Amino acid sequence: xxxxxxxxxxxxxxxxxxxxxxxxxxxxxxxxxxxxxxxxxxxxxxxxxxxxxxxxxxxxxxxxxxxxxxxxxxxxxxxxxxxxxxxxxxxxxxxxxxxxxxxxxxxxxxxxxxx
Amino acid sequence: xxxxxxxxxxxxxxxxxxxxxxxxxxxxxxxxxxxxxxxxxxxxxxxxxxxxxxxxxxxxxxxxxxxxxxxxxxxxxxxxxxxxxxxxxxxxxxxxxxxxxxxxxxxxxxxxxx
Numbered sequence: 001x002x003x004x005x006x007x008x009x010x011x012x013x014x015x016x017x018x019x020x021x022x023x024x025x026x027x028x029x030x031x032x033x034x035x036x037x038x039x040x041x042x043x044x045x046x047x048x049x050x051x052x053x054x055x056x057x058x059x060x061x062x063x064x065x066x067x068x069x070x071x072x073x074x075x076x077x078x079x080x081x082x083x084x085x086x087x088x089x090x091x092x093x094x095x096x097x098x099x100x101x102x103x104x105x106x107x108x109x110x111x112x113x114x115x
Numbered sequence: 116x117x118x119x120x121x122x123x124x125x126x127x128x129x130x131x132x133x134x135x136x137x138x139x140x141x142x143x144x145x146x147x148x149x150x151x152x153x154x155x156x157x158x159x160x161x162x163x164x165x166x167x168x169x170x171x172x173x174x175x176x177x178x179x180x181x182x183x184x185x186x187x188x189x190x191x192x193x194x195x196x197x198x199x200x201x202x203x204x205x206x207x208x209x210x211x212x213x214x215x216x217x218x219x220x221x222x223x224x225x226x227x228x229x
Contacts, residue, residue: 004158033216042117042221043159043204056216091158103149104217106158 002026004107006092012113018080021110023092024073033093033104034067034077043091049075082114118142119207121220128227134192136223138205141186145209149217150179150190153202162203163190195227 005024013019025032033048047057052069060067064083069075079086089111095104120139128134136150146167151159165172165179165188172179178191192199202224206217 035219043219045216045218048216093158103161103164105161106151108156108158 004092004094004105006090006107006110008110009108010111010113012115013082015083015114016081017114018078019082019086019112019114021077021090021092021112023075023077023107025075025092025094026105027073029094029096029105030072031095031104032069032075033095034075035091035093035106037089037091037109046077046090079112082112084114087113117221118145119205119218119220121203121205121223123223124221125224125226128195128225130197130227130229131194134190134195134199134225134227136190136192136203136205136225138188138190138220139186140188140207140218142207142209142218143186145207145218147208148179148181148188149206149208150177151204151206151219153204153222159204192225195225197227197229200225200227 004026007022030051034046035043036046037043045059047060047067048055049069065079067077089109091106091109093104093106118141149164150162152162153159163174163177163179165181170181176192181188202222204222205220208217
């Protein structure tokens, strides 16, 4: 079975540009999560969806960040405009929720560098 | 406010010996705890978990212990192998706190030397 698929794997962009990160969750998983990893803050939850509906977006840093899940097999995380402090690894993850013991499965991450 | 804390950023252990990674949490609503392992340039992968109704769960060389009164859990790896060298993240979840999402510690980098 395919795991969580993220694209792009690496992105280098200039400050002020729009960045779109993409995620395809594992088929049959009804929870999707976006996490960000930085040295300072570790792995922090940005937002998560259940059945394509955003449940908790309290971790989204500011209005420059937005996330959508138009269907069960696709989600995007958009940063507009991007800033150097957004440089981090962004992970998408999915799960079946508590019916699977709440184990979530991560993609390989999107490495974002904003210069 | 870090609700899951891993106070040791790094740990070095000799091959064959026991590795003990520690984790503390502050939220008494947490009822499910997990350990993830992460290699460089890869996403975290699930290793082992424990529910709050248990105090121990074992899977091969990996054992997780939970002390609810102390809000503390630990991961024991016996015997440690060089391939275990990675960053280990402790995670917790509980109804009432971001629901089904996991709260992660900052990780402990384990180095197993030959």
